Structure formats: structure tokens, C-alpha cells
Amino acid sequence: MASRLGSDIPFFINGGIQLCFGRGEILEKLESNFEYGVLLLKNPNVSVSTADTYKKYSNRFCDRYLSNKEMIDKIRKNLRENGLKKLNFNNQNITLKNDLQLVVENENASVKQALYLLSNLKNCLTFSMSGSGPTCFALFKDFETAKNELKENYKLFKDNGYDSWVCTLLEKGITFI
Numbered sequence: 001m002a003s004r005l006g007s008d009i010p011f012f013i014n015g016g017i018q019l020c021f022g023r024g025e026i027l028e029k030l031e032s033n034f035e036y037g038v039l040l041l042k043n044p045n046v047s048v049s050t051a052d053t054y055k056k057y058s059n060r061f062c063d064r065y066l067s068n069k070e071m072i073d074k075i076r077k078n079l080r081e082n083g084l085k086k087l088n089f090n091n092q093n094i095t096l097k098n099d100l101q102l103v104v105e106n107e108n109a110s111v112k113q114a115l116y117l118l119s120n121l122k123n124c125l126t127f128s129m130s131g132s133g134p135t136c137f138a139l140f141k142d143f144e145t146a147k148n149e150l151k152e153n154y155k156l157f158k159d160n161g162y163d164s165w166v167c168t169l170l171e172k173g174i175t176f177i
Contacts, residue, residue, distance in 0.1 A: 037146025
């Protein structure tokens with residue numbers, strides 16, 4: 001039922017760190033003992049149409065879609081074996097990939113600027129656009145580090161039109177009462 005409400009819904013119900021496949025509704029939980037801190041930036045005056053973003057992405061990159069089941073299974077296996085489990089986050093920058101960023105970053109000055117600002121944070125492990133945008137985030141080794149970066153850069157973010165906040169990743173998803 002959750003996936004019929006939206007592709008992201010199962011993710012929020014399960015919570016934690018997950019590999020997402022399909023439209024995002026096929027999930028595999030990853031065990032992690034990291035206590036990441038996340039700093040988010042969003043210009044409240046900017047929005048991005050998810051439907052338009054997916055359409056533009058599809059039009060530009062449709063020929064690169066994986067349709068071969070064996071190739072898809074190989075990529076999933078590689079993610080399982082070499083995903084976050086094997087990373088050492090001690091002062092190591094990592095690369096996250098958001099395919100939709102290929103479309104949005106070039107068309108949206110707010111996203112481009114947010115990514116630039118996040119790329120210059122000294123303790124940032126990685127940064128990316130979230131979903132189809134326009135919110136962008138930076139990942140830190142823990143909540144306190146993220147909070148300190150926000151404190152040091154709050155005025156810069158505000159002066160450039162961004163709301164900014166810090167959160168941590170939760171091991172559990174939402175709870176129904």
C-alpha cells in the first residue's frame with residue numbers, strides 16, 4: 001500500500017540507511033554504526049517539479065537506462081558488497097551520485113549555488129542534491145560536526161537566501177499509532 005502512495009513512502013516507513021531500487025520502492029536495509037550528521041540547504045522561494053525533472057531526465061538519458069536483468073542484478077550485487085559497509089569515514093571524502101542532479105543543477109541556479117556552498121564546508125564528507133531538488137545536503141561524521149558547520153556558516157547561507165538546518169539519520173522509520 002505504501003508504494004502506491006508514492007515511491008518514497010516505503011523508505012520513510014522503514015527508516016535507516018537503505019539501498020533503493022526500482023522506483024525507490026524496492027528497499028534493502030544496510031546496517032551501519034555511523035552517527036551521521038546532515039546539514040540541509042533550501043531556498044524557500046524555489047521549487048522544482050519532480051514530474052518535469054523525471055521527464056527531462058528520461059528524454060536526455062533514456063538510452064542509458066538499464067533494461068537487462070543480469071546487468072541490473074550485477075549493479076545491485078556490487079552496491080551490496082561495496083556500498084557504505086566498506087567505507088572508512090575518518091577524514092575521507094566520498095562521492096554520492098544523484099542522477100537527477102544532472103538535469104536540475106544546470107537549470108536551477110539555487111541548486112548550483114547550494115552545492116557550491118556545501119562543497120566548501122571544511123568537514124564535509126560528501127554533498128549532493130536530495131531527490132529531485134531543490135534541497136541539497138552535506139553529510140558529516142556526526143551531528144555535532146554538522147551543527148558546528150551550520151553555526152559557522154549560518155549567516156553565509158541566510159545571506160544567499162537559504163534556510164538551513166541540521167538533523168541526524170534515524171535507524172527507525174515512522175511509527176503508526
